[in-house]
Amino acid sequence: MAKKTLQKPKAFQDVFTRKSRDQKTTHYCPGCGHGIAHKLIAEAMSDLGLQDRSTIVAPVGCSIFLYYYFDCRSLSVPHGRGPAAMTGISRVRPDTISISYQGDGDLAAIGTSEIIHSANRGENIAVFFINNAIYGMTGGQMAPTTPLEMRTTTSPRGRASETEGFPIAVCELISTLRAPVYVERVSLDTPANILGARRAIRKALQAQADRKGFTLVEILSPCPTQWRVDPTKTGEWIRENMHPIFKPGVYRDVLAETPSRPRPERREMSDGEMYALLGIDENATIRALPTGCEDFHLAYRFAGFGGQGVILLGMLLAQAGMASGYQVTWLPSYGPEMRGGTANSSVVLSTRAIGSPMVAETDVLVAMNGPSLEKFLPTVAPGGCVLYDSDPIETPPAAPDGVHLYPVPARDIAQQAGEARAANVVMLGVYAAIGDLFEEEVLADALRKAFAAKKGAVEANRRALAAGADYARSHFPCPAPDRPGVMVK
Amino acid sequence: MRMRLMRGNEAVVVGALLAHCEAFFGYPITPANEISEGAAKLFPLAGRTFVQAESEVAAINMVFGASSAGARCLTGSSGPGISLKMEGISYLACAELPAVIADICRVGPGLGNIYPSQGDYNQLVKGGGHGEYRVIVLAPNSAQEMCDFTIRAFDLADRYRTPVFVFTDGCVGQMMEPVHLPDLPPKPEPKPWALIPGAETNSNLVTSIFLEASEMESIILKLQAKYADIARDEVLCETYRTEDAEIVLVGFGIVSRVLRSVVEEARSEGLRVGLLRPQTLFPFPTEQIRELSERARSILVVELNNGQMVEDVRLAVAERCPVEFYGKMGGELPAIDDILARLRALMVEA
């Protein structure tokens, strides 16, 4: 077995043509751990027959050009984002052997969010984490894994826990999560331990091939240049300075009891299935506009407490408007506006292309509570009409000139119709009768679409709609003689 | 009738599914949430990938990865989230990876508020991230265009191997309108450069680092040549009653809807006013605006910001006629009457 490491693995390039023609030396310093880690990974890739499926991250750090050496697909990613990029790859191309190769600055500083969350999601990626306790590429600055008291160019007096915190132990951190299936720390300090690293790397790649999930191998790795240590003495340095804080060992291994994940199948959909999924009813028709409505433009506002269904009420009107051949827009109040407990939606029905969907001047206001009536009554245009729930609002504020008020005991009517929550639909019924804009079937269809998912709700709401219309017919002239809210503007 | 009432944000998801988008990666933010929520609901049912990322930074890098593997992918966000994505977008542009990003702009700077805004114009149109790149920016003003432009965005992204923005405001994102669903566009062409498993792709490499100055310069020049092609071939804009217009209004997105109503009102008062609406912001309709500026007495640019696009209009007009600006910030749309008052005053001045 050990002999094999001496041969050049197939996944390691013969000549580094990606570097430049005829190059045979790596760009690493003598005694650098990156070269050893590369060879171990390339060898495992070749031996396990995974070269043609592997994609490896080239991180920002000294190993930024690792693709000079690996003979497989490679992606150079922004600093620290390897696990996110590999999440993308492994999700859309599940046959990929996804390898995120990262340094300690990359993984344990700028990329902490990405590593923790990809581990926590249990992404099917293998992470090889080169911990050399320093920033190599940028010239020896402090890393999150730098031991206490160590001098670096940005901890010139030695790393102090009071101001720089403690070295981050990544294996310990990651193994607190439930999703990772294999987490081990290995060390490149002696030939025997290098063999241990070899074994761990193979195990992680095999887990990838078996679709077992997230694995991480932390590799304690020499950086003689930035440590300012003789390349022959780095093993000692690792044992003395790193082993006490980064104890080699297996931190998590549930590979044996973890089943292989099924490969997600990308199912091809027919065009018909796709349109059905998108909620398209291919048989739906749009009616011709009723006569007398050829030039028409109305702005509606539906307002009340959140939960009174004013958002839905607007949608129902918009749906009925669309099916009747009008141009329509619907706009909800959104965000913190909703949080105070009031909500509103505005709808425009028009025979012309609709400009702004924002309703400044209202033609038809439906107010389900007092504050809404007070707030929006001044916006109603002369000739407009206001429907309000007379249950909570006993004495309405004075209406502006030329504005017609329609008090409706909507909650009562809804209750009697057997659906206490359908006061909004009662109001639609009232408006439908006085406004005389929609055919009954159009409204029924709008209800069917809105309540399709809720059993029994369609029938209850149809009763509420009819009860609203009945109430209007027995209390107000229907259709209204001046056709409130239907005048041609 | 393949028509349905839907929100602008939902129409982006629908457009993406029709355009064979394979994956959505995103992080919640108002007023763009319906994009994530719609994708969460529909993508898995259509056999596509949905991941709620831990941040916008992660989301754009998931896009970076998935796109490098040849998948069409989508992310969506707003203001602060778009700022976070900018590093990734610069990498996408340099590595020449396609991607579609929706920005449902809210009011900024800072946390600002969630109401409609066009304050991200400079951030998107002028680059936003580091280095000399540009992205295509499409500016829909209706739910229908949210769907159609998303489909177009995927096509442009693949064709030019570049990130493409679908840029609108909270109002267009939240608003529901009827959307007529088009026929399914053809499947995307295979991408031989992509990081897809196979012996034949072992040498495929997606990178944005080029240490040699001359090599880097040639990469940058190649990008600039691509942007020149885009500027020449991909401008979209719409005009309304500009033939005899003395004053031309210029506005995009939701503002253009308000301006259309303004034109109608102004015309009914006998004022000869027209409207030019850029549907692409990069490339910008420079030529079309220059042409109008030769005939118009003045141009009034209206934006939901402090005056960002107006600089591009001024460049196009090159002082052939006065260019005025009317801006609304904080989250309200400009009132038709206020713009009319401005127009009447301009008519007197001009």
Ligand SMILES: Cc1ncc(C[n+]2csc(CCOP(=O)(O)OP(=O)(O)O)c2C)c(N)n1
């Ligand atoms: C966003 C960003 N910030 C900073 C840098 C600069 N930078 C390049 S490499 C590096 C540190 C890499 O250190 P590490 O991950 O430990 O890898 P090593 O070089 O030691 O192998 C930094 C900070 C960058 N490229 N991008």
Ligand code: SF4
């Ligand atoms: S600086 Fe350190 S990590 Fe970088 S190549 Fe040299 S030895 Fe390796």
